[in-house]
Structure formats: structure tokens, C-alpha cells
Amino acid sequence: MKPTIRDVAKLAGVSISTVSRVMNAPETVVPEKRKRVLEAIEQLQYQPNAFARGLIYKKSEIFGVMIPDIENPYYAGLLRGIQDAAVQLNHSVIICNTDRDRDRMIAYARNLFEKQADGIIYASDVLFSEFHDEMKRSRLPFVLVSTEARDYDVPSVDIDNEQAAYEAVRHLIGLGHREIGMISFPVGDTxxxxxxxxxxxxxxxxxxxxxxxxxVEFAAYRFEDAYKAAERLFAKEPRLTAVFAASDEFAMGTIMYARDRGRTVPDDLSVVGFDDIRMAHMFIPRLTTIEQPVYQMGVRAVQKLHELVTNGRVSELRERLPHRLIVRESTARPPG
Amino acid sequence: MKPTIRDVAKLAGVSISTVSRVMNAPETVVPEKRKRVLEAIEQLQYQPNAFARGLIYKKSEIFGVMIPDIENPYYAGLLRGIQDAAVQLNHSVIICNTDRDRDRMIAYARNLFEKQADGIIYASDVLFSEFHDEMKRSRLPFVLVSTEARDYDVPSVDIDNEQAAYEAVRHLIGLGHREIGMISFPVGDTxxxxxxxxxxxxxxxxxxxxxxxxxVEFAAYRFEDAYKAAERLFAKEPRLTAVFAASDEFAMGTIMYARDRGRTVPDDLSVVGFDDIRMAHMFIPRLTTIEQPVYQMGVRAVQKLHELVTNGRVSELRERLPHRLIVRESTARPPG
DNA sequence: CGGGTTTTTGAAAAGCTTTTCAGGCCCATT
DNA sequence: AATGGGCCTGAAAAGCTTTTCAAAAACCCG
Incomplete structure (x- = not known):
């Protein structure tokens, strides 16, 4: 069906070795034969079989990416950076949507291993230790992005979350807020x-x-959870004039709750988000938030993984990219 | 490094054929040997090499997915369905973000072909004929999702866009609107x-x-374009009381423009979107829109592709899933 | 217990490419 | 003119698995 190197060789009247050389070291074959081979390749639309090469090189040029939820715009942005950078390196990316589920994650890891993926980018925010153990067993190279592993020596790309959060809250305080609350991720898992x-x-x-x-109230990862968390937060402390949300989606949930209660943002309540997802500037009001260089983080993650795969080591273990506070419309001075 | 079937055979004291049989037809080997082999496999953490199998079966268990823009929540939702369904079938999905660029698209197609992908899901909305020609040449099976090809006999999964749009506008008319406009996709390409x-x-x-x-004003695919299109639309016809947007993102852009001009939705202006992306119910006001069963569409697309790959044909060429109008907060009776 | 089945097993081939190795050829040098 | 060296090419091996085929073992029955 598909033409093989054998077909090309026959058509060009040379041996398969010569065809192989034309593809991998053209200068070692005399121009006249080279031309004939090239023509045969063109004519048959020949492409070498990735399985056969893989068997020899032991490389698939495939990276796996573990992501908790593609529908989360933050991860979608990350994925875009990852994908673009992978294309640059002539690699493909297999996407694994974990839903933060332990078993799915392990199954993905095994599957990627079996499919001979060259490495894995772990963009999930939870369950790291289970994943780590599985990876150690299979000895598949991997890097972390958008998280870092405190207790393990694993290459990672992230921002300084503590500092960024600090600056977000400073912004609120600077505006004069004194009654502030936070909607946080669950701290144990994440x-x-x-x-x-x-x-x-x-x-x-x-x-x-x-x-x-x-x-402080805790929410799982979605809008609806944040909405409920906001409800609990205001039940506990109705006088709040500002909320720091651990993500833009949380910010949206908080703002939605406030407006369903007849409070408008930023007049009655200031909210600052985190991530600067694409929707942040499409939301009404436009969100004040911490911008993460998410695209760039994805790019750096693949580059790092590539470095790890080819050299067996990485020059900078933990890499931190700059963040930035973006002030838009969802924060203002406190009322009154 | 990685254990091979040879290592397992040696450890279990049998031939490699026997090991292979244990994995593929266990009942044909006597229990005692089977047990020894299984133990050896467990001990060595053996997994068969996908390259070698691929060489024999000529199947990679990989599907490629062509998507214009992962950051677009609509496609993210689709991708989720695709990915989940692929996992069910024990397949992996390689993601290709085309940015609607012709060259990238062709490059992806070639790359997938070379990587021996079993098939491609084309979720893009543009440039179909170029892609089609390339596919014909490589004879790689593919299905369309979220679009259908008028002039070609290609399997597809979609909704009835014409009817859905009709219903969306009927909703506006039913509310009493008489001055209606539309923000449309560019019709030539899409x-x-x-x-x-x-x-x-x-x-x-x-x-x-x-x-x-x-x-009618036309916008490319993003929020910002819709914002500008809305500007043109109102410049042309300031008396509009309702707008039908070809996507939720367009609806958001329109609403944002309106509110920047001091008009509130739905009091001064009704807007209905299309797709029911996840953000649609997180937006303020919550969007009235056409729901597409996007997850299910993704699922059906892989199932169809799988059918095509295994049987060489597909039972239902063009499949249309049901849509639904969801009325939320962005539409109301016209003012006055 | 022997002959014939049936079951189980191992050797070898096939699938496609790259790479090593050796042979053939040509050129240059002595 | 003969020899050495370099360049180019083809044959064969290697990489890992499945599958085919034939041989060996086990079983059954008369």
C-alpha cells in the first residue's frame, strides 16, 4: 500500500542503502543517483515509516502533556505555548486530560510510556507524588509546568506564586481596603x-x-464552587469590601455571586483574580488580575523537556518567569 | 535499558514466542508456564514496544485532531469529548493547532501521516478544500466535526446550523424585536x-x-473583531434593539461594545449567542444562546473515525446532533 | 502399548529502516 | 605499471514483536 524504501530503490535502480543515504546524508551519494532517487521519492510520495525509524533511534518525537482540564482557559493557553514550541522542535504532543483523577493519570503515564513518548510535561496541580513514583519507575523524563515540587528535584517552570498573590493583595490594600477576604484553592491537594x-x-x-x-474560603476548581465559596465567605463576614480570588474563574464566580445579591463590582466590592486568562478582559467588568506569561511558560517547558531528553540534564532546575499585576475594572477604592 | 520480550523469555526460561502468546492468546499456553511468564513480566515491568507492534499491525492507535484554536472554549469543549472517547478506544490524540493557517495545516497532515496516525479529525472551519486534497493524496481516513462538506462525500458530525440560527432569531422576533442585526462569520472561508x-x-x-x-457585519473569529464589528453595525443602524451573534464570543464582544457605549443588556439591547461555551453562563449577563452538544459531537466524531478506520466505511455519512435554544439573561423584550 | 490426534512449543520469517562492513572502482603517487 | 588510499555502493545485521510452520510432547483409543 504505502510505498517503502524498497519501492523507491527499485524505481531508482539503486539499493535501499543508497536511498537511505539520500535521505540522511545526501552529500555521500553522487549527484546523478541522488537525483534519480529524489525523483523516485517525489513520484511515489515516499515517506519513511516512523515505526521502523523509532525502532532504531528509540525516539518517537512525541511529548505527552498531562493537563487537569482542557476546558479551563488557563490550561488551554498553556497548551498553546506547549504545542507551538513542540512544532518548532518537530515534535508532536499527545494530550492527556486527567480531570485530576489518580487512576486516569497513571493509565496515561503507562500509555505514553508504551507509545514510546520521549517525555512528559506535567501541567497538573495535584497528586504529584503518585505521578512522581510512577515516573521514577518508568524512567521517562518529565518536567513540571505551572507548579513546582517542593520535595523533589524535578525541573519546573513556574512563577513566584507567593509574591504574585502578595502583590495582588497589596493592590487592594493600597486602594484603601481593610476588610478583605480570599477564595483559595484547596491547599492540601494543590x-x-x-x-x-x-x-x-x-x-x-x-x-x-x-x-x-x-x-478565607476554599473552592474546588470551578466557577460554581467559587460561587458557593463566595456565599460562605459573605455569610461569615458580610462587611467585606474586597476579595482576592486564586484564579480568574474564581473571581468571576465571586462577582457573579455579588451581582446576584445586588452588589456591583467595583462600586460595592473589589475583586482581583489570578492568571489573566483570555476571558479576563472579555468579562464585565474587565478583571484586575495577575498576568502569568502562560504562553511563554509552555514554550519554556518543552524546551526544558527537550534539553532533558537530549542531554539527560537541565541547566536550571527551577525556573521562574515574571508575573505582572494588570489593573482593569474590577477593583476600585472601597465604598463610602 | 528497557526490557524486551527477549529478557522476559530468558527470565521465564521459555522462548519469545511463548511470551508473545501469553500476551496475545494466553489460553494457548499451559498454566504453569503462563504463570512463570506473567511473573517475569511483572518483575521486569515489561511492556511491548509500540514501534515493533506498529511495524506489524500497521496501526499506531493515534488519532490526530486539527483545531483552529485551542484557546477558543468551543474547541476546547469539543476536544474534551474527543479525548475522552479516544481513551475509551485505547487511542491517544495528537493535537494540532492550526491557527487557520494553510501551511501549518498541510505540515501537520504530513507529520501525522509520517507518524502513522490512524486517522484525523478535522475540526476546523476553514480551508477545507486544501486539506481535502492533501488527505486524498495520503489516503489517511478522516472525519469532519462541527462542519460539513457540501461538495465532498466526507463523513461529518454537526448540528443543523441553519435551523439553529433560524430559531435563535425567531426567539428575538418572538420577544417583539423588529430592528435586528447580526454579527456573522466571514462567509467565504468559513x-x-x-x-x-x-x-x-x-x-x-x-x-x-x-x-x-x-x-449584517462580518468579524473574524475573536472577541476584538466582534467588538469592532458591533461598532460598525451600530454606526450603520443605531436603532437596533437586538443582535444575533454567530458565536458566544461574538455575543460577548457585542455586549462589551454596548456597555462601553452606556447601553445595558438586556434592557436596551438583546443579544443571543451561539455554541453555549462554558463561559456563556459565567458571563454577566448570562448569555441566551444556542446549545450545541459539543462534548457528544466530539465523542461521535471519534467513534465515526474509528468505524471508518476499522471497516473502511461509515454507516451514516452526515450526522446531525440536536441543538437547543437556552434562554438566559441577555435577551428581553425591546425597550419602550 | 502403538498409532493417530491434538495440544503446546520453538525457530524462523516478516515488517521497514539505519548503519556497519567490506568490496569495487578510480585516482594519484612512487 | 603497480600499489595505496579514498570514495561510493550494496549486502547484511540489528532493532522488537507477531505469526507461520514444523517439530515435539501429550493425550486418546483400540
Missing amino acids: ISGAPRLAGYLRAVREAGLGHCEAN | ISGAPRLAGYLRAVREAGLGHCEAN
Whole structure:
């Protein structure tokens, strides 16, 4: 069916070795034969079989990407960077949507291993240790992106979440807010949850707003959870004038709750998000948020993985890219 | 490094044929040997090499997915369905973000062909004929999702875009609107652009609102384009009380423009979107829109592709899944 | 217990490419 | 003119698995 190197050789009247050489080291074959071979290749639309090459090179030029939820715009942005960078390196990316499920994750890892993926990018925010153990067993290279592993020496690309959260809350304090709360990720499971919460705590403490330390509610990862968390937060402390949300989606949930209660943002309540997902500037009001260089993080993650795969080591273990506070419409001075 | 079938055979004290049989037809080997082999496999953590199998079976268990833009939540949703269904079938999906670029698309197709992908899901909305020609040449099976090809006999999964658009506009008319406009996809390039526009035109014509036929502006695919298109639309016809947007993102752009001009939705202006992306119910106001069973469409697309790959044919060439109008907060009776 | 089946097993081939190795040819040098 | 060296080419091996085929083993029955 598909033409093989044998067919090309026959058509060009040379041996298969010569055809192979034309493809991999053209200068070693005399121009006249080279031309004949090239013509045969063109005519038959020949492409070498990836299985056969893989068997020899032991490389698939495939990277796997573990993502908790593609529908989450943050990860979609990351994925775009990853994909573009992979194309640059002539690699393909296999996408694995984990839904933060342990078994799916392990199954994906095994499958990627079997499919001879060259490496894995782990963009998930949870369950790292299980994954780590599985990876150690299969000895498949991998890097972390958008998280870093405290207790393991694993290459990672991330931002300084603690500092970024701190700056977000400073922004609120700078506007004059004194009654601040936070909607946080669940801190036990999540890796980036803890530093963002820590940044919030540091900021309020430092500003002498120790009473705000208790104004924290936890939400799982989605809009609806944030909506409910906001409900709990305001039930606990109705006088809040500002909320720091651990993600833009949380910010949206919070704002939606506020408006369903007849409070408008930013007049009655200021909300700052985190991530600067694409929707952040499409939302009404446009979200004040922390911008992550998410595309660039994806790019760096593949480059790092590539480095790890080819050299067996990586020059900079933990890489932190710059973040930035973007002030838009969802924050203002407190009412009154 | 990685254990091979040879290592397993040696450890279990049998031939490699026996090991192979244990994996593929266990009942043909006596229990005692089978047990020894299984133990050896477990001990060595043996997994058969996908390259070697591929060489024999000529199947990679990989599907490629062509998507214009992963960051577009509509495609992200589709991708989720695709990915889940692929996992069910024990397949992996390689993701190809085309950015609607002709050259990238062709390059992806070639690359997938070379990597021995078993088939391709084309979820893009443009440039179909170029892609089609390339596919014919490589004879790689493929299906369309979220578009259908008028002039070719290609398996596809879609909704009835014309009818859905018609219903969306009917909803507006039913609320009493008489001055309606539309933000449409560019009709020349896009496949689903034309039927949505046609549905709009049919609805307004049928309702005796022929003067609305001219109230159409075209936008490329993003929020910002829609924003500008809305600007042009209102410049042309300031009395509009309702807009039908060809996508939810367009609806958001339109609403954003309106609110930047001090008009509130739905009090001054009704807007209906299309797709029901996840953000549609997170937006303020929550969007009235046409729901597409996007997850299910993704699932059906892989199933269809799988059918095509295994049987060489498909039972139902063009499949149409049901859509549904969801009325939320962005539409109301016209002012006054 | 022997002959004939049936079951189980191992050797070898096939699938496609790259790479190593050796042979053939030509040129240059002595 | 003969020899050495370099360039170019083809044959064959290697990479890992499945499958075919034939041989060996086990079983059954008379």
C-alpha cells in the first residue's frame, strides 16, 4: 500500500542503502543517483515509516502533556505555548486530560510510556507524588509546568506564586481596603494553592489586618464552587469590601455571586483574580488580575523537556518567569 | 535499558514466542508456564514496544485532531469529548493547532501521516478544500466535526446550523424585536458561517423584516473583531434593539461594545449567542444562546473515525446532533 | 502399548529502516 | 605499471514483536 524504501530503490535502480543515504546524508551519494532517487521519492510520495525509524533511534518525537482540564482557559493557553514550541522542535504532543483523577493519570503515564513518548510535561496541580513514583519507575523524563515540587528535584517552570498573590493583595490594600477576604484553592491537594494563600496571609498580616486571616474560603476548581465559596465567605463576614480570588474563574464566580445579591463590582466590592486568562478582559467588568506569561511558560517547558531528553540534564532546575499585576475594572477604592 | 520480550523469555526460561502468546492468546499456553511468564513480566515491568507492534499491525492507535484554536472554549469543549472517547478506544490524540493557517495545516497532515496516525479529525472551519486534497493524496481516513462538506462525500458530525440560527432569531422576533442585526462569520472561508447567516436571513424575511437583511457585519473569529464589528453595525443602524451573534464570543464582544457605549443588556439591547461555551453562563449577563452538544459531537466524531478506520466505511455519512435554544439573561423584550 | 490426534512449543520469517562492513572502482603517487 | 588510499555502493545485521510452520510432547483409543 504505502510505498517503502524498497519501492523507491527499485524505481531508482539503486539499493535501499543508497536511498537511505539520500535521505540522511545526501552529500555521500553522487549527484546523478541522488537525483534519480529524489525523483523516485517525489513520484511515489515516499515517506519513511516512523515505526521502523523509532525502532532504531528509540525516539518517537512525541511529548505527552498531562493537563487537569482542557476546558479551563488557563490550561488551554498553556497548551498553546506547549504545542507551538513542540512544532518548532518537530515534535508532536499527545494530550492527556486527567480531570485530576489518580487512576486516569497513571493509565496515561503507562500509555505514553508504551507509545514510546520521549517525555512528559506535567501541567497538573495535584497528586504529584503518585505521578512522581510512577515516573521514577518508568524512567521517562518529565518536567513540571505551572507548579513546582517542593520535595523533589524535578525541573519546573513556574512563577513566584507567593509574591504574585502578595502583590495582588497589596493592590487592594493600597486602594484603601481593610476588610478583605480570599477564595483559595484547596491547599492540601494543590501545589500552587499553598503559596497563593501564603502571599495573601503575608500581605494582610504585614498591613496590620490580622483579622482578615480568617476570611478565607476554599473552592474546588470551578466557577460554581467559587460561587458557593463566595456565599460562605459573605455569610461569615458580610462587611467585606474586597476579595482576592486564586484564579480568574474564581473571581468571576465571586462577582457573579455579588451581582446576584445586588452588589456591583467595583462600586460595592473589589475583586482581583489570578492568571489573566483570555476571558479576563472579555468579562464585565474587565478583571484586575495577575498576568502569568502562560504562553511563554509552555514554550519554556518543552524546551526544558527537550534539553532533558537530549542531554539527560537541565541547566536550571527551577525556573521562574515574571508575573505582572494588570489593573482593569474590577477593583476600585472601597465604598463610602 | 528497557526490557524486551527477549529478557522476559530468558527470565521465564521459555522462548519469545511463548511470551508473545501469553500476551496475545494466553489460553494457548499451559498454566504453569503462563504463570512463570506473567511473573517475569511483572518483575521486569515489561511492556511491548509500540514501534515493533506498529511495524506489524500497521496501526499506531493515534488519532490526530486539527483545531483552529485551542484557546477558543468551543474547541476546547469539543476536544474534551474527543479525548475522552479516544481513551475509551485505547487511542491517544495528537493535537494540532492550526491557527487557520494553510501551511501549518498541510505540515501537520504530513507529520501525522509520517507518524502513522490512524486517522484525523478535522475540526476546523476553514480551508477545507486544501486539506481535502492533501488527505486524498495520503489516503489517511478522516472525519469532519462541527462542519460539513457540501461538495465532498466526507463523513461529518454537526448540528443543523441553519435551523439553529433560524430559531435563535425567531426567539428575538418572538420577544417583539423588529430592528435586528447580526454579527456573522466571514462567509467565504468559513463552512459554518454560511448556514448561520442563511438562518438569520430566512427568519427576518419570513417575519416581514426584510429591511434587516442589510444589518449584517462580518468579524473574524475573536472577541476584538466582534467588538469592532458591533461598532460598525451600530454606526450603520443605531436603532437596533437586538443582535444575533454567530458565536458566544461574538455575543460577548457585542455586549462589551454596548456597555462601553452606556447601553445595558438586556434592557436596551438583546443579544443571543451561539455554541453555549462554558463561559456563556459565567458571563454577566448570562448569555441566551444556542446549545450545541459539543462534548457528544466530539465523542461521535471519534467513534465515526474509528468505524471508518476499522471497516473502511461509515454507516451514516452526515450526522446531525440536536441543538437547543437556552434562554438566559441577555435577551428581553425591546425597550419602550 | 502403538498409532493417530491434538495440544503446546520453538525457530524462523516478516515488517521497514539505519548503519556497519567490506568490496569495487578510480585516482594519484612512487 | 603497480600499489595505496579514498570514495561510493550494496549486502547484511540489528532493532522488537507477531505469526507461520514444523517439530515435539501429550493425550486418546483400540
